Amino acid sequence: MLKMMTFQGLLGQHPMPRTPDFLGHPQKLPSTSEVDSEASMSEASSEDLVPALEARVAPEPEGEEAVEEKEKKKKPKGLASVFSIFKGRKRKKEKSSPSSGQPEPGPGLNSPPPTVEELKAALEAGRLEAAGLLLALEQELVAMAMAGGMDEEELVRRQSKVEALYVLLRDQVLGLLRRPLDTAPERLHQALAVVAEQEREDRRAAEAGPGAATLATTRPRCWLQQWRHTVAVVAAERMGVRPATGTEGRSEMEGAFLHMGRTMKEDLEAVAERLRPLFPAEFDVVGTYARSYHEHFAAHAATLAQFELCERDAYLLLLWVQNLYPNDILRSPTLAAELQGVSLGSLLPPRQIRLLEASFLSNEVDNVKELMARALELESQRWTQDVAPQKLDGHCHSELAIDIIQIVSQGEAKAENITPDLGLQIKQVLLVELATFLRSYQRTFDEFLERGKQLKNYRANVIANINNCLSFRTSIEQNWQVLQDPQRQLLDPLSEIKSHGFDILLQNLFVDLKPLFKRFTKTRWAVPAETLEEILATVDGRLPEFWKLQDCFREELMEAVHLHLVKEYIIRLSKRQLVLKTAEQQQQLASHILANADTIQLFCKQNGSPASWLHPALPTMAEIIRLQDPSAIKMEVATYATSYPDFSKGHLSAILAIKGNLSSSEAKSIRNILDINMGVQEPSRALFSLIKVG
Incomplete structure (x- = not known):
């Protein structure tokens, strides 16, 4: 019996080599503008990012108001307060006036802005705190462009420096998010905060509308989208690793599916357990990773579906698409709740699945038919070659029924492994094929019964085939109840095999009993006890062979013997060769019949x-012979007809012929009792319909 195949079971058969640690790929996110940014920043200074007074306003007389305005323009608001993060840089300290007596000012509003080299160094050192400075510089540059008064070429040059720093920042941030499990939680929080801040700035820029025409459009930067793309790249790298070769009994495709399935399951479990608590909700970290892994898995499945696969690989593809992937991965205990709101869909479109299922059903049914035919051919060869059947618990045994049931069950189980609905579909088809096989089995067995009578193991093989019917019948009654008419299609051939087998086993016995029963009439029932004793001794000599049958069949065979004994006894009484004139003679015969019946x-x-x-x-018939009162005989006949509905006037006339002291009118009156409708149904078991009377 084909065992139910599960993803966990597949993984447990042969250990797969471990792939690289999840999200620990060492490659750095590529940057198309990295070389340009290095070159453009090499000549930059703080003046590139903090405009000089001359570039912002026209020269004016040095009045008090002008001086104040000039000082305001030298220090853009919102920047000085964040420059203090660059602690440890060496700057020239302004000496305080000796006469003032004031301490030297610390970093704060009077701190000079960082240079491009310092921002670049900070970003290269992984100091993501610089992201706030960079954003402030970007906003200040936009503000200056909107205000006008600066040379357009200078604005473009300064913007290129800002964008070069953004490229560096992006590579740092996405590089950390590419390997989140290798990143300290604090650093991960910083990187996520930078992406979230850039998303907010993208939305703010979109709401504000187009900026100054002088500056190139740099928003939206879409770093969240770029992170999702990075996840897709990582998923492809993880899923695309070729499994180690040499896995026993597995095709290349099977090994690839096992690797992808295990990798996806383990990686998503790590994401759900370790990353989801750290990532903001807007990142939808579990859904993002799940969709990326799913898309790679689906693309691989779609590619395979385009090829003409062997039966094994086609079945494996269906098994993963319809069962293992949705049930053992997406709905696994650890991931079901996490993926509840993530709509991943199927690995293949419905139309492609239907085509694969139709091909699977056709191939599997053909395989079942071929295997069943081959099993019957091998079994019939053993019969004709006079090979003795096996013995199991003292009974003659054949493996044919077990083989056929297993072949059919395996075909059904394979389909059920894909989906229960497909299992039901193939079950309906296999029912027809099983019925066809049983008819073929019956014909082959009948041919053997005719041609193999001279073989030494002929009768033993007949018994083995009768015993086969029990295994077939039990399996059909337990597993194939979907049939509308199982008796006609499946059980009838088995009944015929059993019946024909019984005929062979009883044929010689009944032939041997025939002359013994004739003695009853030849001796005019003078010594019925001695004759019956010889009859039963003959039957007893055949009983050891019957014990090789299964118990239920041995009981059926003994019932057939029992029926034959009673039937032949009645036939001898119905020969009209015995006429007893006196009541005493009739009572003596009735006593003999009662004793023989017991x-x-x-x-x-x-x-x-x-x-x-x-x-x-027999006892009721003895009572009819014993009774002398016609009314009492009528009552006994009426009771007899109720017990045996096939008891006819002809049978009654043959029995009444024994009573030589009964007048013809009395006999006719007794026979007429059978004309009365007593609601007698058709006989469920035949007795008198088997007895012909003249």
């Missing part, structure tokens, strides 16, 4: 016959 019933019951319905047949 002997037959006891013998058959002790040897397993369940045919208790046969027990009244």
Whole structure:
């Protein structure tokens, strides 16, 4: 029986080599403008980012108001307060006036702005605090461009310096987010904060509308989108690693699916457990990683679906698409809740899945048919080659039924592994194929019954095939109840195999019993006890062979023997060769019949016959022979007809012929009792319909 295949089970069969640590890829995020930014920043100074007074306003007389205005323009608001983060830089200290007595000013509003080299060095050193300075410089540059008064070429040059620093900042931030599990939580929080700040600035710029025409449009920067792209790149790298070769019994495609499935599951579990608590909700970190891994998985599956795959790989593709991927990964205990709101969909479109399923069903049904035919061919060869059947618990045994049931069950299980609905579809088709096989099995068995009678192991193989019917019937009754008419399609061939087998086993016995039963009439029932004793001894000699049958079949066979004994006994009484004139003679015969009936019933019951319905047949007939009152005989006949609906006037006439002291009118009156409709149903078991009377 094909075991249910699960993702966990597949992973547990052969350990796969570990792939690199999740999100620990050493590559740096590529930057298309990195070389240009290095060159453009090499000549920059603080004057590139903090405009000189001359570049901002026209010269004016040095009045008090002019001096104040000049001082305001030299110190752009909002920048000096954040420059203090660059502690430790060596700057020239302004000496305080000796006469003032004031201490030297510390970093603060009077601190000079950082140079481009200092910002560059800070960013290269990973000091993401500089992101705030860079944003402030960008905003100040935009403000100056909007205010006018500065040379356009100078504005463009300064903007290029700002953008060069942004390239460096972006590479630093996305580089950290590319390897989040290798990054300290504090640093990760900083990088996430920078991306979130840039997203807010993108939205603010979009709401503000177009800026000065002098500056190139740099918003939106879309760093959140670039981070998502980085995740997709990492997912492709992780999923695209080729698994180690040499995995026993696995195709290249199977190994690739196992690697991708395990990698996706383990990585998403790490994201959910370790990253989701650290990332802001707007990043949708679990959904972003899940979609990236899913897209790579789906692209790989779609590519494979375009090729003409072997049956094994086509089945494996369906198994992953319809079962293992959605159930063992997406709905696994650790990920089901995390992915509940993430709509990933199927790895393949519905139309492609339907085509693959149709191909699978066709191939699998053909395989089942071929395997069943081959199993029957091998079994029939053993019969004709006179190979003795196996013995199991003392019974003749054949593996045919087990093989066929396993073949059909495996086909059904493979489909159910894909989806329950596909399992139901193939079950309906396999029902038809199983019924066809059983008819073929019946025909092959009948041919053997005709041609193999001279073989030494002929009868043992007949018994083995009868026993096969039990395994078939049990499996059908337990597993194939979807049939509208299972009796006709599946059970009828089994009944015929059993019936024909019984005929072979009983044929010689019944032939041997025939001359013994004839003695009853030849001796005019003078010594019925001795004749019956010889009959039962003959039956007893055949019983050891019957014990090789399964118990249920042995009981059925003994019931057939029981029926034959009662039937032949009645036939001998119905020969019209015995006419008894006196009541005493009739009572003596009735006593013999009663004694024989008890002997037959006891013998058959002790040897397993369940045919208790046969027990009244002979005693009631003896009572009809014994009784002398026509009314009493009528009542007994009426009761007899109720127990045995196939008891006819012909059978009654043959019994009444024994009573030589009964007038023709009385006999006719007794026979007419059978004309009365007593609501008798058709017989469920045949007895008198098997007895022909002249």
